[in-house]
Amino acid sequence: MGLARGSVSFVRFKVDGSLPADGEDFLEERLKLYTFRDIDNHTDELSVGWVSLGRLWGLDLNYPPALTGDHLVASLRIDQRKVAPALINKFVQKEEAVILKQKQIPSLTRVERRKLKNKVRAHLLAKAVPVAAMYDICWNLAESSLLLCGGNAIIEGILEDFFKQCFDLILIRDSPLEIAAIGLSEEQASSLRTASPAVFA
Template structure:
């Protein structure tokens, strides 16, 4: 679920690093450069990139509509293509049986089995359609925080890698009790506290 659909879960990030002087132009160029591209090779299993907020197809980012005031809003698209294990196993067994029949042998060598598995996998992958997933991103540039509409570790890992490559900035999951993010007054108050026994 994304930010535009109602209730959603999200991970909050702190953004660290030096932003270029003409940051909005930099973001525009980078969003377009790292925009989502369709899977090309028959054996490719995954591709990631940016798309317009909530739009699976928008990879052009025309008119910079993703930029509203102090906020940037766009989506991370991850397409995955995979062959179910049971289907792969069935086709491998069929291919092995056919190879044994053609050669007249009861057993195949390890190399032959590996070659059959690879060939079956490539054939099935070429027939499988990729499944797209969208994860919305809302970035408050001035306050240096960002929301990603996902809690899934694999999605967060993909996001963090792409974000760093794209914007040359680090996105760190926000941990509210980290001292450097506390209000200075609250940090001083916490520093004056002493341990007490309640027993």
């Protein structure tokens, strides 16, 4: 699901803050600086970065064009290593049994068990293959609004943090009320905010 094909669901954000005077150069520089970095050969748990719209690999600012008129269009790629909690528990219990037998003790302390769990988790994460996901974004520079296609609350949180880090701008999730107030006069918007729901029979 994305901007280029098929049906799409999206979340709308307001972009709080201003771009510098050399806006286009700044955006191109920041996109390049925060291009997606592969973690297949690393032990990092998470990697987030920009790629060209609908492409898993690389950022080409010209094809498809990332900057078109008043819009910036790109995909946010998120690669994440995950290990199921049940799998971690299985190997923790297995390792714990070996340690108890070797040391001839009845049980591990809470601290020892936590250390063992962290060690097992790190070992399993290093072996796990990162799962890739992409989420298209369309940033309307003129209106200071941004659409995130797909995603959920976790992805929205990742985007908000990454966007702040990348552009030093804050994303604020738009509510239906704020969207409904677009284009209204101040008086109309004020009336809308004080309106209460009504049931029509």
